[in-house]
Amino acid sequence: MSEIPKLEDLESALGDLAGKRILVRTDFNVPMDDDGSIVDDFRIKAALPTINWLTERGASVVTASHLGRPKGEPNPKYSMDPVRARLAELAPGVELLENLRFDAGETGNDASFVAQLIEGVDGYVNDAFGASHRSHASIVGPPQHVPSAMGRLLENEVEVLLGLRNKPKRPFVAVLGGAKVSDKLGVIEALLDVVDEIVIGGAMCFTFFLAQGKTVGASLHEPDQVDVCKGLLAKATEMGKTIHLPDDVTGTDAQGNFAQFGSRLGEGSVGYDIGPGSAAAFTDVIMDARMVFWNGPMGMFEDERFASGTRTVAQAMADTKAFTVVGGGDSAAALAQFKLDDEVSHVSTGGGASLELLENGDLPGLAALRGA
Ligand code: ADP
Ligand code: MG
Numbered sequence: 400m401s402e403i404p405k406l407e408d409l410e411s412a413l414g415d416l417a418g419k420r421i422l423v424r425t426d427f428n429v430p431m432d433d434d435g436s437i438v439d440d441f442r443i444k445a446a447l448p449t450i451n452w453l454t455e456r457g458a459s460v461v462t463a464s465h466l467g468r469p470k471g472e473p474n475p476k477y478s479m480d481p482v483r484a485r486l487a488e489l490a491p492g493v494e495l496l497e498n499l500r501f502d503a504g505e506t507g508n509d510a511s512f513v514a515q516l517i518e519g520v521d522g523y524v525n526d527a528f529g530a531s532h533r534s535h536a537s538i539v540g541p542p543q544h545v546p547s548a549m550g551r552l553l554e555n556e557v558e559v560l561l562g563l564r565n566k567p568k569r570p571f572v573a574v575l576g577g578a579k580v581s582d583k584l585g586v587i588e589a590l591l592d593v594v595d596e597i598v599i600g601g602a603m604c605f606t607f608f609l610a611q612g613k614t615v616g617a618s619l620h621e622p623d624q625v626d627v628c629k630g631l632l633a634k635a636t637e638m639g640k641t642i643h644l645p646d647d648v649t650g651t652d653a654q655g656n657f658a659q660f661g662s663r664l665g666e667g668s669v670g671y672d673i674g675p676g677s678a679a680a681f682t683d684v685i686m687d688a689r690m691v692f693w694n695g696p697m698g699m700f701e702d703e704r705f706a707s708g709t710r711t712v713a714q715a716m717a718d719t720k721a722f723t724v725v726g727g728g729d730s731a732a733a734l735a736q737f738k739l740d741d742e743v744s745h746v747s748t749g750g751g752a753s754l755e756l757l758e759n760g761d762l763p764g765l766a767a768l769r770g771a
Contacts, residue, residue, distance in 0.1 A: 401769050402769070403548075403549050403554075403557070403765055403768045403769050404546075404547065404548040404549070404768060405548055405549060405554060406449070406452055406453070406524065406548050406549075406550065406551070408548055409421075409522050409524065409546055409547065409548035410456065412522070412546035413521060413522050413546055415457075416453065416456040416457055416458040416522075417456065417457030417458070418457060418458075418459070419457075419458050419459070419521040419522060420458070420459050420461065420519055420520050420521050420522075421453050421458045421459070421460050421461070421520070421521065421522045421523070421524060422461055422462075422463060422516065422517065422520045422522070422523045422524070422541060422545075423446070423449060423450065423453070423460055423461070423462045423463070423523075423524045423526055423550065424462075424463055424464070424523070424524070424525045424526065424527045424530070424537045424538060424541075425442075425443075425446040425450075425462045425463070425464045425526050425527055426442055426445075426446075426464060426526070426527040426528065426529040426530055426748060426749075427442055427443055427446070427462070427464035427466060427479070427482045427486075427495070428442065428464060428465055428466050428467070428529065428530075429441075429442050429443065429466070429482060431466075431467070431481070435476075435481055436481060437481055437482065437485055440485050440489075442529075442748065443482065443485055443486055443489060444489065445552050445748060446462070446526055446550070446552060447489060447490060448550075448551040448552065449524060449526045449550030449551045449552060450462070450490050450493055451490070452551065453524070454490070454492070454493065458522075459492075459494075460490075460493045460494065461493075461494040461495075461496065461520070462486070462493060462494065462495045462496070463495070463496040463499055463516065463537055464479070464482070464495070464496075464498070464499060464527065465498060465499045465500040465505065465530065465537075466478075466479060466482065466498050466500075467498075467500075468500065469498060469500050469501055470500070471500065471501070471502065471503030471505075471506065471507075472501060472503070473497075473498075473501045474501070477498050477500070477501070478497075478498065479495055479496070479497055479498050482495060483495045496516075499535075499536075499537050504536055505535050505536050505537060506533075506535050506536075507536070508534055508535055508536045508539060508540065509536060510540075512536045512540070513536045513537075513540030513541065513543075513544070516536065516537060516540065516541060517540070517541050517544050517545055520541070520545055521545065521546075522545055522546045522547065522548075523541035523542060523545050523546070523547040523548075524547070524548050524549070524550045525538065525542075525547070525548075525549055525550065525553055525764055525767075525768060526549070526550025526551070526552045526553050527553070527764070528552060528553050528556040528557075528747070528748050528749045528752055528753075529748050529749035529750075529751075529752055530749075530752070530764070531553065531749070531752050531762045531763065531764030531765060532749070532751050532752040532755040532756070532762045532763065532764070533763065533764075534763040538763065538764040538767065539763055539764065539766075539767040540767075542767040542768050542770060543767070543770070547767075547768055548768065549765070549768055552748065553764075556747060556748065556749065556752075556753070556756075557756070557765065559724060559744075559745045559747070560724070560747065560753055560756045560757055561756065561760065563690060563692060563722075563724060563757060564593055564756070564757050564760055565760070567593070567594075567690055568689035568690045568721075568722065569595055569689060569690075570595040570596055570687065570688045570689060570690075571593070571594045571595050571596075571688065571689070571690040571691075571692075572594060572595065572596045572597070572598060572684055572685060572688040572690070572691045572692075572721075573590050573593075573594045573596075573597045573598070573691075573692050573693075573694075574597075574598040574600070574681070574685065574691060574692070574693040574694070574695075574712060575587065575597060575598070575599050575600075575601070575603060575693075575694055575695050576599070576600040576601025576602075576603060576604075576694075576695035576696050576697045576698075576709075576730075577601045577602070577603065577694065577695025577696055577727065577729060577730070578601065578602045578603075578619065578695075579695075580602060580603050580606055580619070580620075580621050580624060581621055581624055582751075583603060583694075583695065583754075584606075584624055584627050584628070584631065586754050586755075586757075586758055587599075587631055587642075588631060588634070589757075589758035589759070590757065590758065591631070591634060591635055591638055591640055593757060593758075594640075594692070595640060595641075596640060596641045596642075596643065596684060596688075597635070597640070597641070597642045597643070598643045598681050598684055598685075599642060599643065599644050599645075600645055600673045600677070600681065600695075600696075600697035600698065600708060600712070601695050601696055601697055601698065602618070602619035602620075603695070604644055604645050604648075604670075604673070605618040605619060605620040605670060606620045606621050606624050606625060606628050607628045607631075607632070607642075607644050608620075608644070608662060609622070609625045609628070610625050610626075610628035610629040610631075610632060611632070611644075613662050613663050613664075614663050614664055614665070615664050615670065616653075616664035616665055616666055616667055616668035616669060616670070617666075617667055617668065617669045618648075618650065618664060618668070618669050618670040618671075643680065643681065643684060644662070645662065645673040645674060645677035645681075646661065646662045646674075646676060646677055646680075647659060647660065647661055647662065647673070647674025647675065647676045647677050648660045648661075648662065648664065648670040648672070648673060648674050648677075649670070649671060649672040649673070649674050649675075649698070649704075649705060649707070649708070650664070650668060650669045650670040650671040650672065650705070651668065651669050651671065652665075652667070652668050653665065653666065653667030653668060657704055659674055659675075660674070671698050671699045671702070671704075671705040672697060672698025672699065672700075672704075672705035672706070672707065672708040672709070673697045673698060673708035674708070675707070675711075677708070678697070678707065678708045678711035678712065679711070681697075681711070681712055681715065682711060682712070682714075682715040685712065685715040685716060685719050685721070686715060686718065686719050688719060688721040689720075689721050689722065690721055690722045690723075690724075691716060691719065691721045691722070691723045691724070692724045692725075692726070692753075692757060693712070693716060693723070693724070693725045693726070693730060694725070694726045694727040694730055694750060694753065694754055695727055695729070695730055696709040696729055696730055696733050697709040697711075697712050700733050700736070706733075709733050710733075710737050713733060713734055713737045713739050714737070714739065716734075716739070716742070716743050717739045717742030717743060722744045723743040723744045723745070724743070724744060724745045724746075724747060724753070725743050725745070725746050725747065726746075726747035726749060726750050726752075726753030726754065727747075727750030727753070728750050729750075730750070731746050731747075734746065
């Protein structure tokens with residue numbers, strides 16, 4: 400695999416950056432309040448090392464990002480105006496294009512939209528790790544036309560996540576949870592080749608319960624994925640790897656009251672969190688690991704009654720001596736809520752992108768830069 404060009408390589412390719420117009424694909428997909436204000440500007444701040452490096456060398460920087468899911472047409476709800484105002488405070492003089500996803504050509508990777516993006520542009524930088532697993536116009540298009548490089552944020556993410564994949568310290572444990580079950584089942588299959596043990600919590604565990612012949616009541620589950628889960632459990636056994644599932648669950652009973660269950664839930668019961676016994680068992684696995692990757696909360700942590708499984712796992716991530724990486728919007732938000740975000744080795748800005756990079760060792764956005 401050839402090297403991915405860095406900012407220094409872009410500078411060499413262009414001779415001198417002074418006066419050059421550089422398009423920077425950033426991930427300014429910030430959480431927004433209903434009143435249109437920015438909840439957290441960490442994604443804007445995360446792009447500053449790259450932006451400042453370029454402006455210090457006299458480049459004129461034009462940034463571009465998506466925000467939300469506006470479905471290929473302009474929608475004032477997803478206007479970049481609030482982001483542009485904050486960016487003007489943090490990096491005066493830096494331009495920001497309108498929401499890339501106001502044009503269907505972005506997700507459709509249309510050649511005409513790529514041409515529009517690179518008009519008058521001398522060079523391109525991808526610093527949008529969180530979008531680099533998508534073959535969208537602004538990610539894969541420009542490197543085919545102008546000298547291109549990865550920005551500092553992307554460089555750091557790639558170094559950390561490929562480090563996990565290529566130089567694992569064992570035991571290497573993946574902790575998976577969250578709600579997007581079918582999205583993540585494919586990841587489990589690929590992760591079995593990379594990690595030694597997988598810990599499963601969140602809504603995901605219930606489809607596995609069904610695969611083990613247990614009952615899940617009215618908990619979130621995907622009946623059409625039960626066979627896939629059976630296959631994964633069998634494959635893990637065959638490979639000599641362990642999949643840890645919860646053996647107790649917290650949730651609500653048929654009357655809607657807070658309740659604790661074993662791993663068999665009666666009719667009308669709903670599991671919203673791993674139970675205290677499972678949280679303790681998962682803590683042991685994390686404490687004994689030398690590398691841990693965590694994606695997806697252990698329960699519906701937004702409700703304080705069902706936050707303790709996620710809090711316990713977050714605390715174990717903070718306490719273990721292992722090298723710890725957390726990826727995923729909700730997982731990172733949970734860590735921040737428990738004020739433990741400074742206690743892990745790396746918080747990734749990309750959920751889907753970090754999983755895919757672990758899984759495949761590459762991303763469409765990186766392949767595009769390598770070909771540039
Ligand atoms: P991430 O953003 O970290 O990748 P996901 O988006 O996959 O994570 O999942 C996060 C969501 O999963 C949270 O909103 C949480 O409330 C929900 N969740 C976790 N466990 C359960 C459960 N047992 N039942 C319902 N929702 C759950
Ligand atoms: Mg999420």
